[in-house]
Amino acid sequence: MSLKENTANAITAIVGAENVITNEETILSLDPVMLSAFQKAHGTYKPAFMPLCYVKIASTEMASKVLAYCNENDIHVIIRTGASSSEGQLKVIDDRTVILDGSPMNEIISIDPVNMVATAQCGVPLAVLEAKANELNLTTGHSPQSQPMAYMGGLVATRSTGQFSTYYGSIEDLVCGMEGVLPNGEVFRIRPVPRRAAGPDLRHIVIGAEGTIAFMTEVTVKLFSYYPDEMWRNGYIVKSFDEGMATVREIMVKGYKPSVVRLYDKADVDHNYGSVKLKDEEAFMFFSCEGPGEIAAANGAAIHKICMDNGAEDIGTKAVDHWFIHRNDLCDITGSEMEAKHYRETGIAYATMEICANWEDIGKIYTDAMEYVPNKVPNLTMFGGHVSHSYINGTNIYFVYNIKINDVANADLEYWAVMDAVCDVVLKYPSATIVHHHGVGKARVLRIKEELGTSYPLLRTLKDAFDPKGIMNPGCLLPLEK
Ligand SMILES: Cc1cc2nc3c(=O)[nH]c(=O)nc-3n(C[C@H](O)[C@H](O)[C@H](O)COP(=O)(O)OP(=O)(O)OC[C@H]3O[C@@H](n4cnc5c(N)ncnc54)[C@H](O)[C@@H]3O)c2cc1C
Numbered sequence: 131m132s133l134k135e136n137t138a139n140a141i142t143a144i145v146g147a148e149n150v151i152t153n154e155e156t157i158l159s160l161d162p163v164m165l166s167a168f169q170k171a172h173g174t175y176k177p178a179f180m181p182l183c184y185v186k187i188a189s190t191e192m193a194s195k196v197l198a199y200c201n202e203n204d205i206h207v208i209i210r211t212g213a214s215s216s217e218g219q220l221k222v223i224d225d226r227t228v229i230l231d232g233s234p235m236n237e238i239i240s241i242d243p244v245n246m247v248a249t250a251q252c253g254v255p256l257a258v259l260e261a262k263a264n265e266l267n268l269t270t271g272h273s274p275q276s277q278p279m280a281y282m283g284g285l286v287a288t289r290s291t292g293q294f295s296t297y298y299g300s301i302e303d304l305v306c307g308m309e310g311v312l313p314n315g316e317v318f319r320i321r322p323v324p325r326r327a328a329g330p331d332l333r334h335i336v337i338g339a340e341g342t343i344a345f346m347t348e349v350t351v352k353l354f355s356y357y358p359d360e361m362w363r364n365g366y367i368v369k370s371f372d373e374g375m376a377t378v379r380e381i382m383v384k385g386y387k388p389s390v391v392r393l394y395d396k397a398d399v400d401h402n403y404g405s406v407k408l409k410d411e412e413a414f415m416f417f418s419c420e421g422p423g424e425i426a427a428a429n430g431a432a433i434h435k436i437c438m439d440n441g442a443e444d445i446g447t448k449a450v451d452h453w454f455i456h457r458n459d460l461c462d463i464t465g466s467e468m469e470a471k472h473y474r475e476t477g478i479a480y481a482t483m484e485i486c487a488n489w490e491d492i493g494k495i496y497t498d499a500m501e502y503v504p505n506k507v508p509n510l511t512m513f514g515g516h517v518s519h520s521y522i523n524g525t526n527i528y529f530v531y532n533i534k535i536n537d538v539a540n541a542d543l544e545y546w547a548v549m550d551a552v553c554d555v556v557l558k559y560p561s562a563t564i565v566h567h568h569g570v571g572k573a574r575v576l577r578i579k580e581e582l583g584t585s586y587p588l589l590r591t592l593k594d595a596f597d598p599k600g601i602m603n604p605g606c607l608l609p610l611e612k
Contacts, residue, residue, distance in 0.1 A: 163465025171470035198315030216570025252283030271298025289338030362430030397514025
């Protein structure tokens, strides 16, 4: 019997035939839309490797038994939930992989308005949890652009961040506890306590591990009081991206707490905001403030004053309101026939890359990247960026780009080359990171050793300790070494 038949039969015996898909056409129809979208649009997509089978995991017990089987038999596993990850995390790269789909684990276990936490299984869509919380005038505070696509497991596993992160924090600030399964089938729980000092924070072994260490089956996240009608917001034009960055820095270091902080250069504005007209060097920025009305208003008034004192032009709320309404529209376009048609007709693909650095270096990185990347990758037709997540000690830049694809068959490599060029720039700065929130996946894995430097062996040791046979998403986050 072939490995494929053997594996499918054994897993079927564990989870039942209704939970195992072996038909290649069905498996292909479930392929993540983000993978090789350009080739798919051209009808030339053919994955290098097909999974042995696709398994629907409906309980912790199933996860445990299937993982134990795979571990024992050296079968590789790729876990997925929403399948919206953007860095090739779900790409199958060998001929002994099964896909474990955690999306059937979709129960909201509790919403606790006294202790301000929600516990959900890994397959709960964030949008569903957020809607349930909103019914109680609560919010998860987590709002990535992929909110309509992403599920709780993937959001925690990729160390995701949301558009309102400057106020609520990113996923690592929100996760209180979890249940998970190790590759050998052992189930563990990390209790959702408000804080603990019992040794290193074990949550962080799994948060951001991109499915390379454990299968997270359940997660408990914080909740916040929700005041959508009391939000303050406003937009501004500034003379340059640098001046905008200095204003954002002043707001952050003085201790104000906006929820949304966004600063766009002209290339990005022209691509995303037809309605805001900028002169060559100008930039567009906007802010929102949340929380109880008095706090939002006070934060907003102070932010407005800083902007005006720095010479910004007040352009009111029109463009900001537009962003709030349309901020997640990309999810409707991603993987759609409209996107495919655009790819076919123009031969141009759109992609992004997010990095982060301290206040001193971020402006230099932006300037260096604007010069270096278009030179290194001459088929770029647009290269710009925006700031979208700020901290007291620095901020991110989300580079956006259009690239004229030269060779459809190698489209993925062509836009990964842009990422690589950005990495060349960023890695020169010791205060900077090549990944702000999308995770490393298989797209940036070749730069992870440079990113982590002398701390890389810590990650390797963790991986080898928890997954000694290397069955969990090989080639993702850590390079293949064995
Ligand atoms: C249009 C668009 C916009 C985006 N915007 C943002 C954004 O604003 N902020 C942001 O942070 N990201 C963003 N992303 C990236 C992506 O949506 C996030 O990384 C998201 O967290 C992935 O969640 P998912 O459920 O789709 O995960 P998947 O794609 O299913 O999986 C992602 C990774 O997590 C692992 N994983 C999934 N479930 C589990 C589990 N139960 N246990 C262990 N590992 C697991 C997988 O193996 C994989 O490595 C965007 C993506 C798109 C397409």
